[in-house]
Amino acid sequence: MNPEDLSIRPGAAEPIYRQIVEQLRRLIASKQLSSGESLPSVRDVAGQHAINPMTVSRAYGLLELEGLLERQRGKGMVVAASRRRLQTDDRRLEQLEPGLTDIVRQARELGLADRLVVERLKVLLEREK
Amino acid sequence: MGGSPLRCEGIFKRYDGNVVLNDVSLSLLPGAIFGLVGRNGAGKTTLIQILLGLLQADSGSAVVMDEPALAMTDASKRRLGYVPQQPETLGWMHVGDMLNFVGDFYPMWDQPYVEDCLKRWSIAPSRPLSKLSPGERQRIALIRALAIRPQLLVLDEPAAALDPVARRDLLRELALRAGESGTTVLFSTHIVSDLERVASHVACLHHHKMVLIAPMDDLKETHALLQVNSDMAEQLPGKLPGELSRRRRSDGGLSIIVVRDSGAVWPAPAGEAGVQFESPGLEDLIIELTS
Numbered sequence: 001m002n003p004e005d006l007s008i009r010p011g012a013a014e015p016i017y018r019q020i021v022e023q024l025r026r027l028i029a030s031k032q033l034s035s036g037e038s039l040p041s042v043r044d045v046a047g048q049h050a051i052n053p054m055t056v057s058r059a060y061g062l063l064e065l066e067g068l069l070e071r072q073r074g075k076g077m078v079v080a081a082s083r084r085r086l087q088t089d090d091r092r093l094e095q096l097e098p099g100l101t102d103i104v105r106q107a108r109e110l111g112l113a114d115r116l117v118v119e120r121l122k123v124l125l126e127r128e129k
Numbered sequence: 130m131g132g133s134p135l136r137c138e139g140i141f142k143r144y145d146g147n148v149v150l151n152d153v154s155l156s157l158l159p160g161a162i163f164g165l166v167g168r169n170g171a172g173k174t175t176l177i178q179i180l181l182g183l184l185q186a187d188s189g190s191a192v193v194m195d196e197p198a199l200a201m202t203d204a205s206k207r208r209l210g211y212v213p214q215q216p217e218t219l220g221w222m223h224v225g226d227m228l229n230f231v232g233d234f235y236p237m238w239d240q241p242y243v244e245d246c247l248k249r250w251s252i253a254p255s256r257p258l259s260k261l262s263p264g265e266r267q268r269i270a271l272i273r274a275l276a277i278r279p280q281l282l283v284l285d286e287p288a289a290a291l292d293p294v295a296r297r298d299l300l301r302e303l304a305l306r307a308g309e310s311g312t313t314v315l316f317s318t319h320i321v322s323d324l325e326r327v328a329s330h331v332a333c334l335h336h337h338k339m340v341l342i343a344p345m346d347d348l349k350e351t352h353a354l355l356q357v358n359s360d361m362a363e364q365l366p367g368k369l370p371g372e373l374s375r376r377r378r379s380d381g382g383l384s385i386i387v388v389r390d391s392g393a394v395w396p397a398p399a400g401e402a403g404v405q406f407e408s409p410g411l412e413d414l415i416i417e418l419t420s
Contacts, residue, residue: 013408050300
């Protein structure tokens, strides 16, 4: 993968670190990036797009926590083996917890029936498949 | 050490009876790249000059590397890189001679870096400074400021004289050179997309007051724009929790910027009919805050 394969849009509503996280997640999920493949260095990505290296580090760090990337000596960041990725489902779900709790609270505030919220979530999940 | 490399508190400044800065406080974290935005005349340059001790405030304090800005020692000055809006030039000198001359005063001067930059940006050392374009002059000023390996780098509108390609070069230089060596940076700009690329923090000066200071990454997640239609606007109580700005639109509705702690819920009207909820880009956010 080359640094220019990432697209960075400063004007977007998403912060830049999140844009990087989302793109890499998609590329890995769709196997366009396969296990063991090296990612461009933080410096190369920051240099290519003239962005703050700490932003790139933060994105890589989050993906590492999710188990999608791992640090390999001499090779830098690589896409993790998929078995390891499966093992970390629970941990990844844990990271959704704050967002889900937030939604639950808001649903209560709005007085929405549980059934409606769950159905809506299913629709959204289906749409992003 | 370990404290903030650049900070000020409660700065007031008047020129000819007009308030230029009204109770402005700012504190940079070590290693941060701090972007200062604001419309022309908001007081950005005055604030920078006060922070660096080039100008005296009417009241308040400014501290640079743990020394009062107005009484900085030479040792601190040698670790401070400053690029003013219009870099002064020793016009009669050649590029290479000027850089050698300046370099002699700085113990950490990085000559290989200077030569590498001049080569990369195709500026021959033999050229007289007076013959450089404004963009080239800006680059020389930046090379000079970065070559001293500053602990603190302050740039006043560094991108103003540059075309888009040169601007991108400058940002890259800032992000890589300063970002990686842990240099703390403060730069002012009115080009929001530049800010968004390289800054770790953003501060916004409006009507001589600081209206926003936030980490860049969290900014979009903790700020929202509520578009309230005119019917709903009538029923809206006073100030909403977390409300930063409110603007009456020409259709009678309201545009309101609200802030929340990350993870907390948005204020109540966010979910109601007649209220549209938007995540503003940085540019929209700054415009709402400064119009």
